[in-house]
Amino acid sequence: MKFHFALLFYFSLFLFSCDDENDTENSEPATSIPQIEFSEVSFIDVPNDADSIIVRIKFSDLEMNLGLNYNDIEFPFNWKHYFSNKTGKYIDFENESYDDLLTIKNIDVIDTLPAFDSEYSYLYWDHSPNIYLSDGTQLDDTVYYQLNNFHTNLFVNYYFRKNSEDFELFDFRKQFETLNYHARFPRIPPTATINRYPITIQEGSIKIIVTSRTSGFIEYGMASFGFKPLFGGKDLKLRISIADRDLNVSNVVETDIIQIPL
Structure with missing residues (x-):
């Protein structure tokens, strides 16, 4: 998926507007199965370029065996x-x-x-x-x-509704063959070697902020010229989960409803 420079600009504004990067408290104790919480979502209307949806979630994981690098392509991470x-x-x-x-x-x-x-x-x-x-x-x-779902580790599904109808999954693969917004976030270094928090890891449109030995934030920017044609005037929300390298899948969180203009 192409990464737009306009997305990088607005993504940076979104990131630096957040004031909780030093938050090391978890709502629940960390476990071996990753846990996530919804934090924030924003739609950015970008003139003369692809519009953007940027989402931020908080995560915790006891072992912090999270993230995949570009060369993690052998089973069980094959495509x-x-x-x-x-x-x-x-x-x-x-x-x-x-x-x-x-x-x-x-x-x-x-x-x-x-x-x-x-x-x-x-x-x-x-x-x-x-x-x-x-x-x-x-x-x-x-x-x-x-x-293979586990070729990625950040799972993002789009749900929309018109008027008062029930929310319906939008299947990007059926509409656009191979396109979806599942993604890979990069490996988090062993937290035992980290002496000072927060640390930041950025790869393309994904930014990770590690705030403690067991927790942090993931921020993901998705760019498309199709958001308005597909979802303009509709209610949109995202359902998100993550997986660790042991293939443990987190709970699913929902974003707030996103209003996309026509």
Whole structure:
């Protein structure tokens, strides 16, 4: 997802407007499962550029084994899961061959596979699989896959409503194929080595402020030219959770309702 310089400017204004970066008190004691609290959300109308939604949450985690770096791409943080046509489980290339991959050739004999010619076939069928043969060439086949949620660690879902209707999930993947606003926040260094708080870690549109050995804040800026066309005049809110590197998922928090102008 492209990071806009305008977002960086407004993101910085949002960050430095917050006065609780030295807050080290948690509402609940830290546990091995991350816990989060909603702090703040803001919509920034940016003239002649992508508009922005910036959200801030507070987190706590006993071990602070939070964050993923760009090179954290091996299982269980890989992007996509591919499957074995023998077991139906994730394929194990150390013990299975490429012939054991669940591909389009299996669709006639495995009736639980999703249709290939449906409107949303791209959600299940990978035309350019991230699989490489021993000679370094990419596998030329159409392979069944599922996205791995744990390739990211910050999960953000958009819910909207018109008038008094119930809130409805907006599925970015169905509307825009691969786009969603799940993200990775970077690894937090071992807090045992930190002598002074707060410390700040910034990567792209995500900023982490570590305020104690077990807590801090995550601030995430999302930029799009589509916020007004999609959600203008509607009520919008976000549901957010995070995961640690042991794949423990936090509680889910909801933001305040965001009003986006037409």
